[in-house]
Amino acid sequence: MSTSNAPSTDIPVIDLGPYLAGEEGALERIALQLRKNCETVGFLYISNHGVSQELIDRTFAAAAAFHAQPLEKKMELKVDNAMQGYLPMRGSTTRTSTINTNNKPNENEAFFVKGEGQPGVTNRWPNTPGFKDTTQAYYAALEALAQRMLPLYARALDLSADYFDTKCDHPFSSLRLSHYPPVKEYAENQFGIAPHTDSTFITLLAQNKVPGLQIRRRDGVWIDAPVIEGTFIVNTGDTLHRWTNGRFLSTPHRAFNISDQPRYAIPYFFHPNAETLIECLPTCRVEGEEPRFPPMTMGDYMAWFRGKNYDHLRKAGPAAAAE
Numbered sequence: 057m058s059t060s061n062a063p064s065t066d067i068p069v070i071d072l073g074p075y076l077a078g079e080e081g082a083l084e085r086i087a088l089q090l091r092k093n094c095e096t097v098g099f100l101y102i103s104n105h106g107v108s109q110e111l112i113d114r115t116f117a118a119a120a121a122f123h124a125q126p127l128e129k130k131m132e133l134k135v136d137n138a139m140q141g142y143l144p145m146r147g148s149t150t151r152t153s154t155i156n157t158n159n160k161p162n163e164n165e166a167f168f169v170k171g172e173g174q175p176g177v178t179n180r181w182p183n184t185p186g187f188k189d190t191t192q193a194y195y196a197a198l199e200a201l202a203q204r205m206l207p208l209y210a211r212a213l214d215l216s217a218d219y220f221d222t223k224c225d226h227p228f229s230s231l232r233l234s235h236y237p238p239v240k241e242y243a244e245n246q247f248g249i250a251p252h253t254d255s256t257f258i259t260l261l262a263q264n265k266v267p268g269l270q271i272r273r274r275d276g277v278w279i280d281a282p283v284i285e286g287t288f289i290v291n292t293g294d295t296l297h298r299w300t301n302g303r304f305l306s307t308p309h310r311a312f313n314i315s316d317q318p319r320y321a322i323p324y325f326f327h328p329n330a331e332t333l334i335e336c337l338p339t340c341r342v343e344g345e346e347p348r349f350p351p352m353t354m355g356d357y358m359a360w361f362r363g364k365n366y367d368h369l370r371k372a373g374p375a376a377a378a379e
């Protein structure tokens with residue numbers, strides 16, 4: 057594994073407290089901080105976000121308990137065409153990545169929880185104690201947080217504060233509970249999760265006790281993502297990148313586990329509604345130029361993304377991924 061010794065980039069922590077408390081002027085002030093970060097890094101840290109450490113810890117524990125089960129038990133909930141359920145070890149290869157030619161499967165397994173009421177979704181739950189209650193509470197807390205952040209993104213883009221609200225009021229999101237077993241030595245071009253940018257509007261990633269996440273700076277150097285207790289990492293994804301005509305950056309990242317213990321990650325992937333059209337925002341058009349990305353609904357974009365990256369959908373063909 058090619059870790060670097062480069063010093064970590066100075067990524068400021070954005071304190072959401074004043075905004076969440078409704079303090080006057082906080083929306084505009086924090087929106088400006090957000091804009092600066094998204095135009096230069098696309099990988100930010102938020103503190104005072106209102107999600108309890110107890111719930112975060114419980115969700116990590118739910119991930120650990122699920123993955124500790126025998127394989128046959130996990131396979132009873134094998135991932136379906138709506139991407140709900142258990143994705144077996146090496147069940148994905150990140151082929152949509154524009155930053156690396158990923159040709160080896162990711163050395164992780166995962167369980168996906170989807171929002172109830174999403175097209176084609178019926179969540180199936182494992183019997184591990186408290187799993188459903190914990191993951192649903194976590195899902196709901198992070199969905200609410202992501203939605204609270206929408207006015208910040210809207211103002212950062214000089215749009216009315218409620219611009220994204222109706223476009224993201226039944227989000228096409230998911231919670232992923234990943235397990236990366238320790239790997240002493242990764243093969244050439246093999247990773248816990250291969251270099252990629254997320255498909256999302258934003259991803260909310262709880263801090264991990266086991267290191268392994270790296271981000272690629274704009275100068276091409278990979279650095280260990282700083283671990284800052286009490287913060288979430290907020291990662292701009294490709295949906296927001298496309299929507300802003302490339303103005304907001306989606307930062308390349310990857311993960312390994314070279315520790316001697318299992319590593320779990322619990323990213324919440326926030327997407328707009330399936331039917332929302334992702335088309336160059338009015339404030340991001342460049343005079344006299346065509347937008348950089350063709351318009352696409354969120355649902356179509358995700359069908360393309362999933363059909364490429366997840367083996368069971370790749371084998372089933374495009375119709376299955378669009379379900």
Ligand SMILES: O=C(O)CCC(=O)C(=O)O
Pocket residue numbers: 232234249254264268269309310311320321323
């Ligand atoms: O394992 C991590 O820390 C990051 C996971 C990730 O980037 C992803 O699941 O998209």
Ligand SMILES: [Fe+2]
Pocket residue numbers: 252253254309
């Ligand atoms: Fe990611």
